[in-house]
Amino acid sequence: MQDYFFTLADALQAQLRGTETLLLSFDGEDSDFVRFNHGQVRQAGGVTRRALTLDLIEADRHAAGRAQLAGSLEQDMPVLRHLLNDLRGQRAHLPADPYLNYTTDGPSGETRVQSELPRRDHALEAIVDTSQGLDLVGIWAAGAIYAGFASSLGQRNWHTCESFNFDWSCYHTGDKAVKVNYAGLRWDSAELQSRMQDARADLEIMKRPPRTIEPGRYRVYLAPRALWEVLEMMAWGGFGLKSQRTGQSPLILMQTEGQRLDPAVNLSEHHGRGFEPPFTSEGFAKPERVSLVVNGAYRDSLIGARSAREYGARVNAAGEWPASLEMAPGTLAAREVIDALDTGLYVNNLWYPNFSDRNRARITGMTRFACFWVEGGEIRAPIDVMRFDDSIFRMLGENLLGLTHERELLLDPGTYGGRSSHSVELPGALIEGLAFTL
Amino acid sequence: MEPLLEQSAKRFAGRVPTVDFWSLRLVGEHKESLAVRQDVVQPPDTLVTRGAFITVIQAGGTGYAATSDLSVSGLLAAFERAREWALLTAPWSLLSTRDLTRCARTGGYETPVAEPWEGLSIEEKIGQLRTASRSLKIDDRIVDWWAWLVYRRIDTLLVSGCGAWIEQRFHIIDPGLKAVANMGSQTQVRTGGGARGARQGGLEQLKHLGFPDQGPRVAEEALMLLEAPECPEDRMDLLLMPSQMALQIHESIGHPLELDRILGDERNYAGTSFVTLDMFGHYRYGSTLLNVTFDPGCDGEAARYAFDDEGTPAERVHLIRNGLLQRPLGGASSQARTGLPGTASARACDWDRPPIDRMANLNIEPGQGSLAELVAGIERGVLMDTNRSWSIDDSRNKFQFGCELGRLIEDGELRGVVRNPNYRGISATFWRSLCAVGEQASFEVHGVTNCGKGEPNQMIHVGHASPPCVFRDVEVFGGGA
Numbered sequence: 001m002q003d004y005f006f007t008l009a010d011a012l013q014a015q016l017r018g019t020e021t022l023l024l025s026f027d028g029e030d031s032d033f034v035r036f037n038h039g040q041v042r043q044a045g046g047v048t049r050r051a052l053t054l055d056l057i058e059a060d061r062h063a064a065g066r067a068q069l070a071g072s073l074e075q076d077m078p079v080l081r082h083l084l085n086d087l088r089g090q091r092a093h094l095p096a097d098p099y100l101n102y103t104t105d106g107p108s109g110e111t112r113v114q115s116e117l118p119r120r121d122h123a124l125e126a127i128v129d130t131s132q133g134l135d136l137v138g139i140w141a142a143g144a145i146y147a148g149f150a151s152s153l154g155q156r157n158w159h160t161c162e163s164f165n166f167d168w169s170c171y172h173t174g175d176k177a178v179k180v181n182y183a184g185l186r187w188d189s190a191e192l193q194s195r196m197q198d199a200r201a202d203l204e205i206m207k208r209p210p211r212t213i214e215p216g217r218y219r220v221y222l223a224p225r226a227l228w229e230v231l232e233m234m235a236w237g238g239f240g241l242k243s244q245r246t247g248q249s250p251l252i253l254m255q256t257e258g259q260r261l262d263p264a265v266n267l268s269e270h271h272g273r274g275f276e277p278p279f280t281s282e283g284f285a286k287p288e289r290v291s292l293v294v295n296g297a298y299r300d301s302l303i304g305a306r307s308a309r310e311y312g313a314r315v316n317a318a319g320e321w322p323a324s325l326e327m328a329p330g331t332l333a334a335r336e337v338i339d340a341l342d343t344g345l346y347v348n349n350l351w352y353p354n355f356s357d358r359n360r361a362r363i364t365g366m367t368r369f370a371c372f373w374v375e376g377g378e379i380r381a382p383i384d385v386m387r388f389d390d391s392i393f394r395m396l397g398e399n400l401l402g403l404t405h406e407r408e409l410l411l412d413p414g415t416y417g418g419r420s421s422h423s424v425e426l427p428g429a430l431i432e433g434l435a436f437t438l
Numbered sequence: 439m440e441p442l443l444e445q446s447a448k449r450f451a452g453r454v455p456t457v458d459f460w461s462l463r464l465v466g467e468h469k470e471s472l473a474v475r476q477d478v479v480q481p482p483d484t485l486v487t488r489g490a491f492i493t494v495i496q497a498g499g500t501g502y503a504a505t506s507d508l509s510v511s512g513l514l515a516a517f518e519r520a521r522e523w524a525l526l527t528a529p530w531s532l533l534s535t536r537d538l539t540r541c542a543r544t545g546g547y548e549t550p551v552a553e554p555w556e557g558l559s560i561e562e563k564i565g566q567l568r569t570a571s572r573s574l575k576i577d578d579r580i581v582d583w584w585a586w587l588v589y590r591r592i593d594t595l596l597v598s599g600c601g602a603w604i605e606q607r608f609h610i611i612d613p614g615l616k617a618v619a620n621m622g623s624q625t626q627v628r629t630g631g632g633a634r635g636a637r638q639g640g641l642e643q644l645k646h647l648g649f650p651d652q653g654p655r656v657a658e659e660a661l662m663l664l665e666a667p668e669c670p671e672d673r674m675d676l677l678l679m680p681s682q683m684a685l686q687i688h689e690s691i692g693h694p695l696e697l698d699r700i701l702g703d704e705r706n707y708a709g710t711s712f713v714t715l716d717m718f719g720h721y722r723y724g725s726t727l728l729n730v731t732f733d734p735g736c737d738g739e740a741a742r743y744a745f746d747d748e749g750t751p752a753e754r755v756h757l758i759r760n761g762l763l764q765r766p767l768g769g770a771s772s773q774a775r776t777g778l779p780g781t782a783s784a785r786a787c788d789w790d791r792p793p794i795d796r797m798a799n800l801n802i803e804p805g806q807g808s809l810a811e812l813v814a815g816i817e818r819g820v821l822m823d824t825n826r827s828w829s830i831d832d833s834r835n836k837f838q839f840g841c842e843l844g845r846l847i848e849d850g851e852l853r854g855v856v857r858n859p860n861y862r863g864i865s866a867t868f869w870r871s872l873c874a875v876g877e878q879a880s881f882e883v884h885g886v887t888n889c890g891k892g893e894p895n896q897m898i899h900v901g902h903a904s905p906p907c908v909f910r911d912v913e914v915f916g917g918g919a
Contacts, residue, residue: 040532045502246582247620357917415894
């Protein structure tokens, strides 16, 4: 694949005229997708996808295009030549772009994330065997994800990451279920078995009569996967330079009025984690890490190429949304969480958050899957789903009681437009007085 | 139809090995995106996509393979991969192969277009966008402003080993305007001109969407919202404009009625449904004023088509009639699994995803009364316009939605603008509080361009048309910490 991309880049470079510059970005995947319901296979298949994005530049005028690739010069070059000509035609009618920004001296390089994936038949057999008797529903996704960059100035970059992501739930009845995920680079069927055993244990709790809680404020523990949903809302425009400069950040109070989160909150974009390509689609190299929140105060923004040119800043991200977010650990031992919670809600998963008031970082969302009522330091019952509505500034500010010392590395199971390579590394959070409304 | 797709299908059909059943769905898309942000012309973006989705049924199993290699060898290689998947998973297959549709139909469809996209040059389109952009920047407090115009031409060709040959061509226009007003730490956003609601057709659709003429109003309302009071917190009547009805229909009627959710396929991701199979035919979903149709023929609506992606002919049917639940949203396979009647709504978002149960055009039929008459019937309430926030539980029951703009209604008259209007409720009871449905003249076509569900994930466009509607005694509230 890498060889083909670079061959294609050379062939397209030969098509350029005069002082034209061409930037090429490649993205693709070879993915297995097996969907389960009721412990059986609902849909199974594979996707082979290769796409090329072209940015044709002359002086400060440019137009972009994107095409699916067949994988042979014979099929792809006629389509790409036609697209290049279209872009050339469009460019003639465009004014100069004041925010065009690409690197002319970026480093070439290659990264391959090493992995050990199982044979697909072995993986499916393991899933079916370990889930005997369970009402299992979910998806197995595995294979390689590719990204590449090439410019007519000579830069060449390539990134490959093979991974698996098995994301599933085990249902008791109705909406009472346990959510589990096993994702990574090296498959271990014993680890799958262990996680399935944990799910069976939690499912026994889900069989107890559920408790319906009344609207009001409750102490909660947000497990890392639930905290991820909250941070996704912070990330929705919260860390991008463009959204910050145009007043659209949900963290506008932190950026304009010095609002702070609890000093224990430290967030960074850890590009160096390595699942994502280390380069941007304009050829810029990403730094190892960008500090976003330090000791509860807003620090740096994520800056894409266009914003960097517009605001005179340095590019530090491919997009202005975290893709490798990290939260520093706290001091609360995971084994002490239930005791520290004492009486309240143990929330494993949140669902479908959105803003109630973006300016105040006030968000709403639902509990989902295995969330428990805890009383006197003991898990007593599953809860019926409940809506929360509260401010992130309260949740991670004045009402934050602590973050766990242990963290979880979570790989995004999302597959919109292709398998995601986003990930997070997060602790859990113990929070006082989270407001529940419905 | 793109000649390449037709050639690929014919060559493949002439060489494909014998199996119990095969189908080939070819998709070609040409998309152009133009935008002007803060009076700066953004680089135009052109997308050219071609790909194939092959399904094989063999020895009691079903498998698929998707590829963008449309050569005969590429398609045959994908066919082999699909067959391997069918054989591998046959022992664990949830569905009987009898439940899977085997299309043998022929037919076609093309979106009616009065004013083709190509009728305006790129210079003229950018000129319109620049004018629209300038019309949004009416004050220093407008800190970000956009005008955009997107066109999609999508060709699909479905062929099968049973003789199916269905060609469809869709033309979709997706424009929008956005103004962001800011003062200190208060920011308000207003959109219009068709934002988030694509339509089928050509450039003639722009005038139906208020593009580009709504620019000044969008900007003025964004400024107005900056200084408006918060929406009050109380239980009161709620008048939802069609731009918000689209979201209300989508989340709390459309998704709960999807058969694949009810059958449990979506429980790990998009969720389940409070609706169960035994409810169809007698469950009171809403007041007697509630009439909901699946209407794949509605003029200009985004999901107009003649066949779904499994080749089932599409026809208009009532899902809810006079408040009673009649039938679910579900394609041929889901209908076979349940024995229930459904809809031609097995749809795939692109060439690399399998068809699943989706919404298409899902509408609320008009009632009686002009907008003024609806307002006159409200003693104390809030009008809410244009969705901006959506959240609902995984059974599609407890919801909270927010809008860009609210207006108070007192003693049957519209009063001042309020900001951050939100409301919450429960689907199972909310629709029973429907007390007024606007007349045909107030009926508007909108839609949702980012409907997400499925594993692997799929995002697709759907249409929702509705008049404004009034709901009694709803919990409304505003923003603030």
